[in-house]
Amino acid sequence: MIHRTADRVIRVLILTCLALGIALAAIAQEPLKLGVHPYLSASEVVKRYTPLAEYLAREIKHPVSVEVSSTYGNHIQKIGQGALDIAFMGPGSYVILTSQYGKRPILAAFRTKEGKVFHGHIMVRKDSPITTLGQLKGKRFVFGDRDSTMSHVVPRHLLLKNGVDVKQLGSVSFVANHDNIALGILAGTFDAGAVKEEVFLNYQSQGLRSLARTQPIMDHIFIARTGLPKDLVQALGKALIHITDTAEGKKILFDIRSDVVSLVPGDDRDFDNLRAIVSDLEKAGVDL
């Protein structure tokens, strides 16, 4: 009887130890959150960035999960508050982030054929009578998110530079992402709108025409949470910089954005021209 009781105790102890080990291991393997602003539909974002997360997980030997922020502002807020360990964001959001929460370590930046910069377009339907930015007065215009670099900040600065204030427009609408801007114009809901060049090129063949191209702006970047261990930051940066070393990495990057040829180290100073644009807009009384 005593012997049987001892056996039971031993078994319980063993089972308890196993359960504890498993729980600790689970805590230790809490995935890093790779946050992405909603410049595409959430499902498309998850689809495009999950291979990258898996790649990073293999490289740093730590699980990485993808998280899509609900809005650009929400994205900045989550980064600022340290809710995301790794973040992919546009230059406008970065400028705002740094102005509100301070600098963050830049892991890597997109590099296209034109370098680390990208452009945006103000566009109309191909059959539209509008041929100049000045003719947009009184027309229905659509922007993307208020914090979007190429669907709001830079184009608005361009309009302003060309003497078109949003108040002069027939209507101004803000939609969730760049695709909706292009589709809204194509569907006839809006007369004109602004998107980054990648999206413009994607829909151009369906019936869009560019009215103006923006100045080059630092392209999108990956940043790290302040407080991540330095070696982990370095490992993440190294993994991203070297992603194009393999065919798999090239495909991952191509699926995210086809015109990006590699990831390169980024510098905060690269955003100075954008900061100047933001400053101009703030001076003009634009509430970003």
Add this chain to the structure above:
Amino acid sequence: MTRRRYRGALIAFIVVLFCFLLIEASLVAVQQGRLLTDMTRDTIESELDLMSDAFYESLLKADYITIRTFIQRWGESHDELVLIRALSPNGFVVGEFRRPPSGNARTYSLTRTLRHEGMPLLTLELVGDHREAEAVVAKLRTRLFAGAVLFTAVLGTVLWYSQRRMALIPLEQEIALRQQAEKRLQEAHDALETKVRERTADLERELEERKRVEAELVRKEERVHLLLNSTAEGIYGIDTNGGCTFCNPSGLRMLAYEREADVIGRNMHTLIHHKRPDGTPYPEQDCKIYQAFRTTQPCHVENEVFWRSDGSRVPVEYWSYPLFEKGAVIGAVVTFIDISARKRLETQLVQSQKMEAIGTLAGGVAHDFNNILTAIIGYGSILQRKMGDEDPLKKNVHNILDSAQRAARLTKSLLTFGRKQVMAPLPVDLNSVVRRVEKLLVPLIGEDVELRTDLSEADLVVKADAGQIEQVLMNLAANARDAMPGGGCFTVRSEQTLLDDEQAHLHGVPAPGAYAVLSVSDTGTGMDEETRTKIFEPFFTTKEVGKGTGLGLAIAYGIIKQHSGIITVYSEQGKGSTFKIYLPLLNKAASAEEPVDKEALSRGGTEVILIAEDDQAVRELMRSVLRESGYTVIESTDGEEAVQNFTADQDRIRLVILDTIMPKMNGKEAYEAIRRIKPDIKSLFMSGYTADIISRQGLLNQGFDLMQKPLSPAELLARVRKTLDT
């Protein structure tokens, strides 16, 4: 049968039941299909309404990506949707989902237009098909059909076993018993049929055999008919009373009857056999033909006559065979042949044999006899010439010479009759011969006999020795004269005739063709049958002893035969006789006869002549005659000596006269030896031998100039002079 009927009824029931279940299953499947499609459409329609509401919210936010995503996911989650499309008012396709249509599935379309304050925002088009509903219905139909089959099978099996147990097994037992009985019956029936077939086969074989035998009989009968109709022999049958039972065409033709009906049933002995060959009655009881059925032994008679319907008679050889039926004699079959031709040939053969015998006899003595006569005539002639006209012995010499001439003619006649006389045939016109001999005939036949000639207008050219033909006419004229002691008319007629095969055969000429016919008729006493048949035999004569030699007509016969012709005679006692001579006609003109200067020919000469003659008397006579006429003569007693003499005096000798038959070397051999010395030497041959012996030496055929002994001095001188002058 009953079992089959039960089984048929059960199968019919099961079939009906199965059909009913199939129809029922089909109806259920159709109904369920309709319910399912309606339900599917209702569901999709309600989902479309929900989707429209959701899109309305997104449209207000210009969230087209959400619409696109929704459309894509909606489409992917509903397999029955083929097309979902969202169109903006300007026609832009905001979102679209397409799926390849499924085979033959029926489709349906739905459309919704989203509006805001009356303005269209978006049009949703949806096309779905009922593939799922139809798949469910197909599955349901399969199950229902399977259930129907299963139910039918189970029910059918149950019914079959229950029926079998309750009804079929007893019935089957009953049927088995019946089948056994039927089988036995069938076996008996089969055995009977087999017997019938065997019997039928036997009968068919028997029938076949009968047909074969009948056909064989018909064939044999046809063969017999063919034999009877085609054979050259006459064949007839008689019954035991002598009545004719049949007669073949050859028999009818030989007996001069047209139809078989003319003799059938008639007594053949009375009809054709009533007289013997000599004309005396032939009693029926003596008939040798009857001997066949009287003695049941065959009978053969070589030479009798049958009498034809026209009264004439035909010499026959016949065979009579007894005819039996079931062992008993019922008559005889008589086969006979016409032996007229044979009898004629036999007669001709006998005549030829006689001629050959006489010819051989005459030929045997002719040589020596001619040499003797040559000497007699030669020396007689010399003696006569040297005697003065007033010499009282000259008459005796004349008689000697006349007798010697008669002896020479007799020898010549005998040789002619035996066809051993040398003949010199040339194309001559018979009419000319008649005309030439005409003036000789007048004194021959005498003044109380009138001579008439009736000659054809056309020339009748034949190949003949004119002298011999003259001899024939002279002999016939002499015969006619003797037949007309009280005077009469002697007619010579010539004509041309064409003899065909039958006529040639009938007249006994060697071949058909054109013939010259010389008819010599008298109005004398005529001849009886016996005389007529012997008239051409040598030494046969009806004249008194000393008045005729019995050789005149025989010589005429021999001459005509030697000319490849024939001579026939027709005579009636008291009316006269007619002789007809047939000679083959030539299709060419007669040879011209050269005029002969006899005086010039008997002239002498001074040339040197070599004589080769083994007969001393003849040799000396020739030497004497030739020397007296001025010639120089060198004598030789045989061929060898002649060649030696010629060699010694070859430059002088102009002519050689050679006897054909000599010791050591004959005339021809000696001549050839002389010719080798002097090829152009002139020659004359002489012979007392017959033509056939001379012919064997090749002298006649090679154109040698031949003198036939006996020779008269004048003839010798004439031939010598002619040869030297040629």
